Amino acid sequence: MEAERSTTVAAQVPTPSLSQRLTAFRGRRRRGPNFAHTRQGKIVLPILSLAIFFVGWQIVGMRTNPILFTTPIKVAQAFYDLIKLGVLWPAFYGALRDLAIGYGLAAVVGIVVGMLMGRSPVVERMLNPYVNFFQATPLIALVPLVVIWFGVALEARVAVVFILSVWSIIINTTTGVKDTSPALLDVGRIYKLSPLQVVGHIQLPNSVPHIFAGLRIALGKGLIGVMIAQMEISVTGLGGIVINYGNAFKTAYLLAGVVTASLVGVVAASLLEVIRKRVFPWTEDEGSGGWKAAI
Numbered sequence: 679m680e681a682e683r684s685t686t687v688a689a690q691v692p693t694p695s696l697s698q699r700l701t702a703f704r705g706r707r708r709r710g711p712n713f714a715h716t717r718q719g720k721i722v723l724p725i726l727s728l729a730i731f732f733v734g735w736q737i738v739g740m741r742t743n744p745i746l747f748t749t750p751i752k753v754a755q756a757f758y759d760l761i762k763l764g765v766l767w768p769a770f771y772g773a774l775r776d777l778a779i780g781y782g783l784a785a786v787v788g789i790v791v792g793m794l795m796g797r798s799p800v801v802e803r804m805l806n807p808y809v810n811f812f813q814a815t816p817l818i819a820l821v822p823l824v825v826i827w828f829g830v831a832l833e834a835r836v837a838v839v840f841i842l843s844v845w846s847i848i849i850n851t852t853t854g855v856k857d858t859s860p861a862l863l864d865v866g867r868i869y870k871l872s873p874l875q876v877v878g879h880i881q882l883p884n885s886v887p888h889i890f891a892g893l894r895i896a897l898g899k900g901l902i903g904v905m906i907a908q909m910e911i912s913v914t915g916l917g918g919i920v921i922n923y924g925n926a927f928k929t930a931y932l933l934a935g936v937v938t939a940s941l942v943g944v945v946a947a948s949l950l951e952v953i954r955k956r957v958f959p960w961t962e963d964e965g966s967g968g969w970k971a972a973i
Contacts, residue, residue: 732750735749735750736749736750744929745927745929746929747929748929748930748933752930753930753933753937755930756928756930756931756933756934757934757937757938759931760919760931760934760935766919766934766938768915769914769915769916769918769919769938770916770938770941770942772908772914772915772916773904773905773908773915773916773938773939773942774942774945774946776832776835776836776907776908776915777839777900777901777904777942777946778946779836779839780835780836780837780839780840780843780900780903780904781839781840781843781896781897781900781946783836783840783844784839784840784843784896785843785847785893785896787840787844787847788843788844788845788846788847788848788851788892788896789851789889791805791848791851792848792849792850792852792854792855792885792889792892793855793881793882793885795809795848795851795852795855796851796852796853796854796856796881796885797855797877797881802852809845812841812845813845813846813849817841817842818906820841821838821906821907821910821911824837824838824841824911825911830911830912831912834907834911834912835903835904835907835908835911835912838903838904838906838907838911839900839903839904839907840903841903842896842899842900842902842903843896843897843899843900843903844896846892846895846896846899847889847892847893847896848892849892850888850889850891850892850893850895851885851888851889851892853888854881854884854885854886854887854888854889855881855885857884857885857888858880858881858884858885862880862884863876863880865880866879866880883958883960886954886958886960890950890958893950894947894950897943897946897947897950898943901939901942901943901946904916904917904939904942905920905939909921916935916938916939916942919932919935920935920936923935
């Protein structure tokens, strides 16, 4: 009797499905801290990734023709040689200067034009064909025209950076302004804010995440513009290092120039992130509702 009763009770207990088992398993996994999100994981995992990358690079470089590829040790030696010759630091600062001027002008013009297009349907319909045209055009093809207009000096390099960068900023700023909540605009009308106050207190703060997304995209394009201008127009700076040592089949020195150009982008992106955090702190925590949660 007891055996029959236990068998009957067991038969009445439903067997959990596969999805229920998976859900319970995920729940148990979430209870334990993920190593990637711990303080040790944030330090150890990037270091481990870099170690694996450089070891793999070293192994591949040692087994490859030095004209085709090289090792990180030889690239480091090339860095040292270029610094010792007094070539690398002037090239680094020159690339930062070209990027800062061209990108800064693109940021100012892009944000202003984007605000106008976002606020005025008339302006948007008038300028949108040009923005879409230049955004879709391979602007590198305009480099010869830039040389005809500005020559081969600093002005031409700044123009190339500006032309490549400005369109992404315009598009993202326009999107940010148009995405402003109608409820917030109604609040501005209730308090009888002027158009300038609406821009400064409502639309511009709402557009900051979009603007910085456009600025990040434009930064990459601007750095490409710096290298194109220095390689194709002036043959100077980091672009000159890449071209000259590439023509001489000195791969280690060529890669040293490429890595230095990447460092220019890292420095510029870090400065952009510092500005975002210091000037627009409400964008730090996107999950909290941003600046709208504070009003």
